[in-house]
Amino acid sequence: MSGAPAAARPVQVRGTVLANHPVGGYRHLTLAASGIAQGARPGHFVALAVGDDPSSMLLRRSFSIHRLGADDTVQIIVADAGPGTHWLTTRRPGDVVDVVGPVGRPFPLPDEPTSCTLVGGGYGSAPLFWLADVLRERGCRVDIVLGAATAGRLFGVDQAQAVAESATVTTDDGSLGTAGRVTDVLPEVLTRGGTGVVYACGPMAMLRAVTDVATAHGAVAQVAVEESMACGIGICMTCVMPVVGEDGVTRMVRSCVEGPVFRGDRVRWDSWQDGVGRVPDDAVGAPTPTTGVGR
Amino acid sequence: MSGAPAAARPVQVRGTVLANHPVGGYRHLTLAASGIAQGARPGHFVALAVGDDPSSMLLRRSFSIHRLGADDTVQIIVADAGPGTHWLTTRRPGDVVDVVGPVGRPFPLPDEPTSCTLVGGGYGSAPLFWLADVLRERGCRVDIVLGAATAGRLFGVDQAQAVAESATVTTDDGSLGTAGRVTDVLPEVLTRGGTGVVYACGPMAMLRAVTDVATAHGAVAQVAVEESMACGIGICMTCVMPVVGEDGVTRMVRSCVEGPVFRGDRVRWDSWQDGVGRVPDDAVGAPTPTTGVGR
Amino acid sequence: MSVDLRTDIAGVTLPNPLMTASGCAAAGRELHQFFDVADLGAIVTKSVMRGARSGRPTPRMAETPSGMLNSIGLQGPGIDDFIEHDLAWLRSVGARSVVSIAGGDVDEFVELATRLADEPGVTAVEVNISCPNVANRGLVFACDPRSASAVVSAVRAVLPPHLPLLAKLSPDVTDIVEIAAACVAAGADGLTMINTLLGMVIDLDRMRPQLAGLTGGLSGPAIRPVAVRCIWQVHAAMRAGILPHRPIVGAGGVRTGRDALELVLAGASAVQVGTVAFNDPNAPMRVRDELAGELDARGFTRFTDAVGHAHRVLADAP
Amino acid sequence: MSVDLRTDIAGVTLPNPLMTASGCAAAGRELHQFFDVADLGAIVTKSVMRGARSGRPTPRMAETPSGMLNSIGLQGPGIDDFIEHDLAWLRSVGARSVVSIAGGDVDEFVELATRLADEPGVTAVEVNISCPNVANRGLVFACDPRSASAVVSAVRAVLPPHLPLLAKLSPDVTDIVEIAAACVAAGADGLTMINTLLGMVIDLDRMRPQLAGLTGGLSGPAIRPVAVRCIWQVHAAMRAGILPHRPIVGAGGVRTGRDALELVLAGASAVQVGTVAFNDPNAPMRVRDELAGELDARGFTRFTDAVGHAHRVLADAP
Numbered sequence A, B: 001m002s003g004a005p006a007a008a009r010p011v012q013v014r015g016t017v018l019a020n021h022p023v024g025g026y027r028h029l030t031l032a033a034s035g036i037a038q039g040a041r042p043g044h045f046v047a048l049a050v051g052d053d054p055s056s057m058l059l060r061r062s063f064s065i066h067r068l069g070a071d072d073t074v075q076i077i078v079a080d081a082g083p084g085t086h087w088l089t090t091r092r093p094g095d096v097v098d099v100v101g102p103v104g105r106p107f108p109l110p111d112e113p114t115s116c117t118l119v120g121g122g123y124g125s126a127p128l129f130w131l132a133d134v135l136r137e138r139g140c141r142v143d144i145v146l147g148a149a150t151a152g153r154l155f156g157v158d159q160a161q162a163v164a165e166s167a168t169v170t171t172d173d174g175s176l177g178t179a180g181r182v183t184d185v186l187p188e189v190l191t192r193g194g195t196g197v198v199y200a201c202g203p204m205a206m207l208r209a210v211t212d213v214a215t216a217h218g219a220v221a222q223v224a225v226e227e228s229m230a231c232g233i234g235i236c237m238t239c240v241m242p243v244v245g246e247d248g249v250t251r252m253v254r255s256c257v258e259g260p261v262f263r264g265d266r267v268r269w270d271s272w273q274d275g276v277g278r279v280p281d282d283a284v285g286a287p288t289p290t291t292g293v294g295r
Numbered sequence C, D: 001m002s003v004d005l006r007t008d009i010a011g012v013t014l015p016n017p018l019m020t021a022s023g024c025a026a027a028g029r030e031l032h033q034f035f036d037v038a039d040l041g042a043i044v045t046k047s048v049m050r051g052a053r054s055g056r057p058t059p060r061m062a063e064t065p066s067g068m069l070n071s072i073g074l075q076g077p078g079i080d081d082f083i084e085h086d087l088a089w090l091r092s093v094g095a096r097s098v099v100s101i102a103g104g105d106v107d108e109f110v111e112l113a114t115r116l117a118d119e120p121g122v123t124a125v126e127v128n129i130s131c132p133n134v135a136n137r138g139l140v141f142a143c144d145p146r147s148a149s150a151v152v153s154a155v156r157a158v159l160p161p162h163l164p165l166l167a168k169l170s171p172d173v174t175d176i177v178e179i180a181a182a183c184v185a186a187g188a189d190g191l192t193m194i195n196t197l198l199g200m201v202i203d204l205d206r207m208r209p210q211l212a213g214l215t216g217g218l219s220g221p222a223i224r225p226v227a228v229r230c231i232w233q234v235h236a237a238m239r240a241g242i243l244p245h246r247p248i249v250g251a252g253g254v255r256t257g258r259d260a261l262e263l264v265l266a267g268a269s270a271v272q273v274g275t276v277a278f279n280d281p282n283a284p285m286r287v288r289d290e291l292a293g294e295l296d297a298r299g300f301t302r303f304t305d306a307v308g309h310a311h312r313v314l315a316d317a318p
């Protein structure tokens, strides 16, 4: 793993919905969108425009690429979370969706065979199975841990079982697998597999906890974060978070293009409280008592 | 014809698209919308909400009821004129459309058998064939004149031929029927049929010209007007036009609930210029040099 | 679910906080075809002036993204006809009426208020000061603290003490707290905000302003963030003691119970539904019920506990 | 179709009137992946301040009906880093750069302008006076004619004469013509309008303002009618001789060529695409081409003939 991979060069295309199937509590959408697939790597995402023209919803919605299919198709897993995702989950084959992608920096891959554990929370598991394939092609051992609040919010248990050395499932309510959090089972999985790298995707709180466990086990955590994004391509500055650079300096970096994958131990996890962020005092350009903050 | 009929009492229902077929340059939509049909008469219209939730288009779009079908269905003819109608013309069977109707005052019917000529401009002919049926049930002679800019903008030539004593067609470009305007052929039709009442629906300029011809022939014109409407139910005051009342006094009346059908000779046609209206000086409450106009 | 929806507007208890917005419900008759207008907190009637008014020529409206422009020009029957027909009808169906009045000068406002002072069935008077002051180059009263205050104090003087006066503010000002403070100092018992924002649409076919009146008022969900901000600022100023506490009646882009809750958490003691009634005539009642559901889902048992709650959450934040 | 799209901004000729809006295109690099930024009239860069700034904490945005709120807090690298990297890159790809500057006091503005005065590749300087004046209780410069004028005249004094100064106005004022006149009197060569409207969204889960910075700027198609109105008012005032003629750069909710044409007919000599670039990164170029088509369809052979045309249509109306 030699530094973060370069950011993708995205294109904008009119995608066409080829299929829209339910999978557990989610929808599995397949889009024909030429030009996205080349250059796409696990961890990249696509940013979709939502709503019928003229839509009242201006901002793009981001989705991890689940898998690429033949003929320039892109697959995503969508949770019906609000009006934009609701619109997406109700698209029918033939409908047009504007797609920008691939965006962001993908998961960095180990230079040589390494034991890897992949941790997905809810739909956060969407990009992990493709990642698992790629890792296994490189001779890596892959263990997978999937967690969710309840069984219906798990995604890809079958795929995990098919692709991984071991697949462990947790649900908060115990409706499937071990009752509890992914971090309850993670130490054992890391020990068992002799894990060197943990890849994780899911809610921020989970990523933080996974990072802690990985670090405690001497493993590197690579986490794909999810900050509110307006543009998805690096021009709006809404998606920033405090991350420590190679030089040890904390900067407010754009998670869309400088992420979404960051080394977990570089993220300043202490900067969120009740959903509101904080700019660490030692971040570059942090406000001082004499400099105000403009609009 | 004993005064204007009472305004309908509208209901609001979630309609379901049953069918959406092309007819010439228009779309023929059939909506299942229970409660609209009872109380609906020729000349009534429906006001539809447009756009997917949450729609950026707030205002309702109005459409004459073309015909009622069995089982509480309502048929309308829609021209793809802008974003709202575009959304409607692209609805598919099963899609939901919010419908308010029936709205407005319908065409007043003669108390005894009378010879009637029905004039439709473009999609303005939509409500006329149902009207023709009702008039014929009452023993009236019905002649129909349909006009449009070009053949593709005519609606219902076949229906006119089926239902009327005579059906005359004009197009501005001569692509079907007589080259010219409906008013070029109207005098002859009125004379031939001994017309007592002219019913017309179409663009404002046509309604004015038809009124002039009818009046010159001693016939009463009943015209269904089309002013920009925001609500369609009488609460916004955007759709007003100057109309002379029974008492000879001009008032700015709401064309949605006090119309859309007015006696042609009651409409102050001189009040429009280049698409902008004017409040006649003798209208009730017209601005005087000392009263301003508020926002 | 049993949320106590009652709210208090300057001493008057309403069964629930939902109102129509002035000019968006006429005098209630048409909406009564869709729901019983007596079930709303109140019907706010279209601003009425002294005499009958034809209003502006057409076009009077333009649709805009998530909103609309209107320039009706205060068309109406005049106060006598209004009292005889509209107010009487509202009374006959048991509705609570907030009567909105508008004038070209202070005298007209005073005359209107005097006519209403002894009328039965008036729940409150809303003073629409977002209309041009004939004496002051047509500058809108609500854009100048002195003019606003002159109207409010003159109207307050002729209304009976028990009848609340709501001053309706325009957002088109540099400092809405200054105007709010002027109105409260002049005797306003409550503040309604916001009125429309001044806007324009150009008709691209005729290549001139689409409205006959050139500019018009922008309303609808598009302006909701401005309404929330204005309510927040004025409520915050009240909490800070910059002006005394008065109930705020929120208006601006409310489409759903969630939208209404936004205004309430920002500081509104009642909520008006305006433009959205054009989209959905049942909206005022629907929003009432949705608001009750949203309150319940958040554990509120009384509507009044939610008023301004976001200020408390923020104050308690670490 | 061959419409001459050239436009003149205070003596500088641009090949076409389309620009990005400050803060909605960073410094052009990301959009250059989608189209050649040198093909636009100009790239307007994110407002830069003296030093590096982290900006505000997150959440920094909220989606609103047909718009959004943002509260970025002028995050940026500071002027030195900006000149070394961003401006140099823009120059390297042949783009025309309008550099937006922001300051907490007049001195900071002057220092920024001084640094830019001799830099090659600066097409114009846009002075973002919609930021809080540290010395004046944080009141935004653009909300007070004196503060606005102080910044503009100080910046004008240090810029070379050939370099146009665009003053960027806020719509959050009672009288935008007054501010425009103050800026022009202070030496502004052109006016950019509008900046965002102050707004707020309440997060209904956390029941507090959604933005970490509480209020934010409202932008997008929702505010277009306000932009058209402001441009109309200021252009009309110029035609009426209330202030001298200066080019207006329009901004606010432009999504399509039709929207751009609205701003142009109202009086804009150039048009910025802001928020809509988040929806469609190709929007600035798309709008350029759509605008050419709309002009052609109306018989215009030169873009400049359409500037303010609606005022002429109205003046000629019977």
Ligand SMILES: Cc1cc2nc3c(=O)[nH]c(=O)nc-3n(C[C@H](O)[C@H](O)[C@H](O)COP(=O)(O)OP(=O)(O)OC[C@H]3O[C@@H](n4cnc5c(N)ncnc54)[C@H](O)[C@@H]3O)c2cc1C
Binding pocket: A045, A059, A060, A061, A062, A063, A064, A065, A076, A077, A078, A079, A080, A081, A082, A083, A084, A085, A086, A123, A126, A225, A226, A227, A228, A229, A230, A260, D062, D063
């Ligand atoms: C890099 C990345 C990858 C993602 N991958 C997936 C995925 O594979 N499957 C999936 O179902 N969801 C994924 N999400 C989350 C998804 O983008 C949000 O659920 C979606 O934007 C919500 O839109 P909405 O209109 O339904 O909700 P609303 O809450 O109405 O959205 C309002 C606004 O907030 C933004 N927003 C809201 N929630 C989020 C969020 N969690 N992340 C970023 N922006 C948000 C939206 O973009 C929009 O601008 C991903 C997010 C990011 C940033």
Ligand SMILES: Cc1cc2nc3c(=O)[nH]c(=O)nc-3n(C[C@H](O)[C@H](O)[C@H](O)COP(=O)(O)OP(=O)(O)OC[C@H]3O[C@@H](n4cnc5c(N)ncnc54)[C@H](O)[C@@H]3O)c2cc1C
Binding pocket: B045, B059, B060, B061, B062, B063, B064, B065, B076, B077, B078, B079, B080, B081, B082, B083, B084, B085, B086, B123, B126, B225, B226, B227, B228, B229, B230, B260, C062, C063
């Ligand atoms: C009583 C009545 C009956 C009608 N019957 C029919 C019919 O049977 N078939 C048909 O195709 N059309 C009919 N129309 C016209 C139809 O309502 C408009 O074409 C439609 O509203 C345009 O909407 P849009 O979004 O496509 O266009 P846009 O121009 O984008 O509409 C913008 C706004 O202007 C209003 N508007 C625009 N044009 C008109 C218009 N001509 N009349 C009223 N409001 C308008 C819309 O309601 C909307 O609020 C009728 C109109 C009225 C008033």
Ligand SMILES: Cc1cc2nc3c(=O)[nH]c(=O)nc-3n(C[C@H](O)[C@H](O)[C@H](O)COP(=O)(O)O)c2cc1C
Binding pocket: B236, C021, C022, C023, C024, C046, C047, C070, C072, C074, C100, C128, C168, C194, C195, C196, C217, C218, C219, C220, C221, C223, C251, C252, C253, C254, C272, C273, C274, C275, C276
């Ligand atoms: C067509 C129309 C007419 C209006 N007339 C009045 C009026 O007469 N008096 C008034 O105080 N406000 C009037 N308003 C403003 C509304 O009462 C309300 O303050 C504003 O529209 C914002 O709320 P909304 O977004 O819910 O519509 C009118 C608004 C519209 C859309």
Ligand SMILES: Cc1cc2nc3c(=O)[nH]c(=O)nc-3n(C[C@H](O)[C@H](O)[C@H](O)COP(=O)(O)O)c2cc1C
Binding pocket: A236, A237, D021, D022, D023, D024, D046, D047, D070, D072, D074, D100, D128, D168, D194, D195, D196, D217, D218, D219, D220, D221, D223, D251, D252, D253, D254, D272, D273, D274, D275, D276
């Ligand atoms: C995310 C974001 C950041 C912005 N940053 C700036 C800025 O730094 N300086 C500035 O003058 N305007 C800034 N603006 C305002 C825009 O330049 C523009 O004036 C406004 O958004 C209206 O145009 P629009 O509706 O096309 O976005 C910003 C707007 C947005 C949405």
Ligand code: FES
Binding pocket: A228, A229, A230, A231, A232, A233, A234, A235, A236, A237, A238, A239, A240, A254, A255, A256, A257
């Ligand atoms: S989402 Fe716009 S910069 Fe990251």
Ligand code: FES
Binding pocket: B228, B229, B230, B231, B232, B233, B234, B235, B236, B237, B238, B239, B240, B254, B255, B256, B257
């Ligand atoms: S359309 Fe609203 S009153 Fe007629």
